Amino acid sequence: MSNWDRFLDSFFNARVAAEYLPKIIEGFWLTILLAACIILAGVAAGLALAVLRSLGIRVLNWAIIFVVDLFRALPPLVIIALLYFGLPAAGLSLSGFAAAWLALSLVLMAFTEEIFWAGITAVPKGQWEAARSTGLGFLDTFTLVVLPQAVRMVIPPLTNRTIAITKGTALASVVAVQEILGAAQAGVSFSFNPTPLTLGAVAYLVLFLPVVILGRWVETRFAWKR
Amino acid sequence: MPAQRGAIVEARGIHKHFGGLHVLKGVDLAVRERELVFVIGPSGSGKSTLLRCLNRLEEPSDGSITVDGIDMLDRRTDINKARQRIGMVFQSFNLYPHMTALGNVALALRRVQGMSRAAAEAKARQALERVHLADRSGHYPGQLSGGQQQRVAIARAIALEPRVMLFDEPTSALDPELVGGVLAAMRELRESGMTMVVVSHEMGFARAAADRVVFMDGGRIVEEGPPEAIFGNPQQERTRAFIGQITRH
Amino acid sequence: MTFDDFLQAFFSVEILQQAWPILWAGLLNTLLLSVVVVPLGFIGGLVLALLGTVHSRWVRWPLIAWVDLFRSLPPLVLLVFVYAGLPFAGLEVNALTAVAIGFFLNTGAYYGEILRAGIESVPRGQVEAARCTGLTTAQAMLHVVLPQAVRNVLPDLISNTLEVVKLTSIASVVAMPELLFQARQAQSVTYNATPIMAAAVIYFILLWPVVRLLSRLENRQLAGRR
Numbered sequence A: 001m002s003n004w005d006r007f008l009d010s011f012f013n014a015r016v017a018a019e020y021l022p023k024i025i026e027g028f029w030l031t032i033l034l035a036a037c038i039i040l041a042g043v044a045a046g047l048a049l050a051v052l053r054s055l056g057i058r059v060l061n062w063a064i065i066f067v068v069d070l071f072r073a074l075p076p077l078v079i080i081a082l083l084y085f086g087l088p089a090a091g092l093s094l095s096g097f098a099a100a101w102l103a104l105s106l107v108l109m110a111f112t113e114e115i116f117w118a119g120i121t122a123v124p125k126g127q128w129e130a131a132r133s134t135g136l137g138f139l140d141t142f143t144l145v146v147l148p149q150a151v152r153m154v155i156p157p158l159t160n161r162t163i164a165i166t167k168g169t170a171l172a173s174v175v176a177v178q179e180i181l182g183a184a185q186a187g188v189s190f191s192f193n194p195t196p197l198t199l200g201a202v203a204y205l206v207l208f209l210p211v212v213i214l215g216r217w218v219e220t221r222f223a224w225k226r
Numbered sequence B: 001m002p003a004q005r006g007a008i009v010e011a012r013g014i015h016k017h018f019g020g021l022h023v024l025k026g027v028d029l030a031v032r033e034r035e036l037v038f039v040i041g042p043s044g045s046g047k048s049t050l051l052r053c054l055n056r057l058e059e060p061s062d063g064s065i066t067v068d069g070i071d072m073l074d075r076r077t078d079i080n081k082a083r084q085r086i087g088m089v090f091q092s093f094n095l096y097p098h099m100t101a102l103g104n105v106a107l108a109l110r111r112v113q114g115m116s117r118a119a120a121e122a123k124a125r126q127a128l129e130r131v132h133l134a135d136r137s138g139h140y141p142g143q144l145s146g147g148q149q150q151r152v153a154i155a156r157a158i159a160l161e162p163r164v165m166l167f168d169e170p171t172s173a174l175d176p177e178l179v180g181g182v183l184a185a186m187r188e189l190r191e192s193g194m195t196m197v198v199v200s201h202e203m204g205f206a207r208a209a210a211d212r213v214v215f216m217d218g219g220r221i222v223e224e225g226p227p228e229a230i231f232g233n234p235q236q237e238r239t240r241a242f243i244g245q246i247t248r249h
Numbered sequence C: 001m002t003f004d005d006f007l008q009a010f011f012s013v014e015i016l017q018q019a020w021p022i023l024w025a026g027l028l029n030t031l032l033l034s035v036v037v038v039p040l041g042f043i044g045g046l047v048l049a050l051l052g053t054v055h056s057r058w059v060r061w062p063l064i065a066w067v068d069l070f071r072s073l074p075p076l077v078l079l080v081f082v083y084a085g086l087p088f089a090g091l092e093v094n095a096l097t098a099v100a101i102g103f104f105l106n107t108g109a110y111y112g113e114i115l116r117a118g119i120e121s122v123p124r125g126q127v128e129a130a131r132c133t134g135l136t137t138a139q140a141m142l143h144v145v146l147p148q149a150v151r152n153v154l155p156d157l158i159s160n161t162l163e164v165v166k167l168t169s170i171a172s173v174v175a176m177p178e179l180l181f182q183a184r185q186a187q188s189v190t191y192n193a194t195p196i197m198a199a200a201v202i203y204f205i206l207l208w209p210v211v212r213l214l215s216r217l218e219n220r221q222l223a224g225r226r
């Protein structure tokens, strides 16, 4: 067998591919489910924190800033390990899925808060003053005038950050979640053939390549006029 | 046609296309040593493009250009060497914001002429003195007024001891009160014997300092002559209309 | 579970003393790993960004494909692919090499995008002015464009570097004895969560100043973009 044949037999083995494709597809849906849960929880929590922060309550703001800094500084895998391997010591067991979801949601929350907050503060004071001078209350000014401008500003960085964190779903394989990478690794160890990894890589490309290209588009679409 | 005697810049039959846009339609321009040629014309008439062809920032589509005896369009010409003989000053200054005034002037002396740091800085200081900015040599562009920035840009060009200086609307981006300082620096440069091609609408300066005024329109030279003739008694209808427009206010 | 139990499970001084030598070795390896992969990724990115200035579709499109490919694959997937996959192709790689290759491909693509944006942010007149004084294209790039490009995207560069340092924690998956791996080892022999908690605290102490700095830079940047 030539080297090339051996290579094909290893990485593009049709028999192995056929055998493990269903597992990878299951993993594919699980990855999407996990990603969707993370995005929903993370963005909602981050936005909520940003709104809370705009109330300007000093002690609360310090707490928010600390939490945000904490989850920006810690590696996601460390948080996952802490939740999955550490919490049982406190008599609390999380499933791998729950641990990965919670950890990545917290990370996304932190980045989302930071980005939204920067967007809110970037809206000029004059906008607040103009709206308040026409008799709008704090809440109306915030939701009708300030937030829409902030949202537009934060869409490119938020999109990129969300994509990056969502790719972190692969970390769930470390805590035995059979998402794409987990399913692929299991496949490799059963079949002694790396084709499941090839399938896994393709599955990630199918999932994320369109998203990355979309991110590129978003960046130019919402580009700043210089 | 033999090369004009004493012509230091000789451009012949210059054409320039940008895609389908024909911007220069056969321009001939000869500049004698120590001459100051003033170029005027409506916006979009191709003045900048002509200047940028002279030092090959733009590649002419057709024609020939010699500067100080060097064939600028010959592939064998070392364009980076040749460009050192042609100083250029831009409307937007284009100073390097991450370098001090001194650093801006010294960069090419060190990197292209291979001078030591000390020698380059000494020479840069001299150039800054010539534009009366020796006391600003440690300032960054952001710390200088527009007029000062433009004078640093002039120093950056003259430090390389060019044979010709090209100015593309050097005062158009300046507040009115800052124009004078830049024009004064240009005047002194002229008095030192520098050959200059100046695109500008500063008519007062043209009357006082120009040897010849060239009027461009639609990618061609429509009319040229001494300042008194062009401003006082233009022969072409288009020149008359343009002069009328810019002298009305 | 009492509060004392909780302290004993997560903040045991005794366990910390036992585990400290192991954690310390892990910390050193994490730093060492960062010192290897950050410059590697940066250089890779620089090459990509410089290639991006070539105006030829034969360079441009392969370049975009390359960058988007490696931004689409989760870093852990790349790492596992290199570490567990390449041996099947007859290429035995040790953990450090696998990490270096994986990071080079992944973080190089990110640094590349950032530096490309930086180069594009430098006005064309800068190169023209430099070329007018006789500088070559390469000299103009080195002395005039790159310093400004780097400065213009400095927050993004720092932010990416922070992510890369955090990302070194995934090397634990291929048994690199970095901080997280060592903490997990210590945890599994002591049956106590203190080592992982300690690793998290170390990461936080190490990276918090960077997060603070970034938060300031980013606020300023967004405000300046209006």
Ligand SMILES: Nc1ncnc2c1ncn2[C@@H]1O[C@H](COP(=O)(O)OP(=O)(O)O)[C@@H](O)[C@H]1O
Pocket: B018, B021, B023, B041, B042, B043, B044, B045, B046, B047, B048, B049, B050
């Ligand atoms: N790089 C370019 N690409 C396409 N068109 C250009 C470019 N530079 C100049 N032009 C066009 O060439 C014409 C002449 O421009 P320019 O030389 O700048 O005129 P002027 O300096 O007299 O105002 C204009 O119509 C302008 O839009």
Ligand SMILES: [Mg+2]
Pocket: B047, B048, B049, B168, B169
């Ligand atoms: Mg012009």
